[in-house]
Amino acid sequence: MQIKSCAVIGSGVMGSGIAAHIANAGIPVMLLDIVPQSVKDNGGDRSVVAKTAIEKMLKTDPAPFMHKKAASLVTPGNLEDDLPKLADVDWIVEAIVENPAIKADLYKKLDGVRKAGSVVSSNTSTIPLNILLQGQSERFAADFMITHFFNPPRYMRLLEVVKGEKTRDDAFQAVSAFCDVVLGKGVVRCKDTPGFIANRIGTYFMQAAVNEAIDGGLTVEEADAISGKPMGLPKTGTFGLIDLVGLDLMPLISKSLLSTLPQDDDYRRIYRDNPLAAKMIAEGYTGRKGKGGFYRQT
């Protein structure tokens, strides 16, 4: 199997960055998102979400595109109008909201149009492959795997991959080799466990640091001074990293992990509710992708 064309579904924090990184390697890539309800009601550009994501990336520092010309390899679109075009694509990356039911609904749509032998992979942070496959066809299961990129996709070398019991060997090998050789990632094969390797450890660490900061009455800056460089995190520290990841993703990760962890798992107590973050999310302070987060947006 050869990968000559790609599509990324979901043009948020991760999907847009993954599409840019595929384009950096000289591979054409479609970037599709939803049609916003306001556009459906009042008219306007039906591909506005993906187009806005590309425009935003061209202004972002550190740059998702290695060269501005790479942006011309990314074709923005929307799932409602452009779904049939996925019939020509070799590898489809799903990077939509961390919700198994919404992902499952999308997989059924993809399976109706994609060509035989194409591969679909999920960028899920935490949801095991066996859960993502519930209710999907045997054919879909044979062509499905997890490719978990890290944020920001151009700069983070690690890529976790998960192969399901039914995933075709040649499909798994082809996508893993493409990510290694063409995209320059350090590909690590993981068992199909909640949060795989990095997020099983990393989100526990982040959540624990947040809980300690709240219980200890630390400021965001104090907590980040301790939990950043001295503990091997990027210089952003914990709260800065949550701004980068997206505040709204954190409760979805907690929900996903809690739904899959055994009742007696010690990790469970760490994933408690955070009323401050809930209030911020409700007001649009979702981090760098929103109006800012624990730190103001520059």
Ligand code: NAD
């Ligand atoms: P995000 O909220 O920034 O973007 C999600 C995008 O998906 C939005 O543009 C939204 O409009 C779109 N979308 C939602 N439902 C859709 C549907 N049914 N069809 C098409 N598009 C749809 O989310 P994100 O942070 O980019 O996360 C995407 C995935 O990547 C999640 O599974 C998440 O767990 C995973 N992930 C996130 C990070 C991170 O740092 N943010 C890192 C690794 C993995």
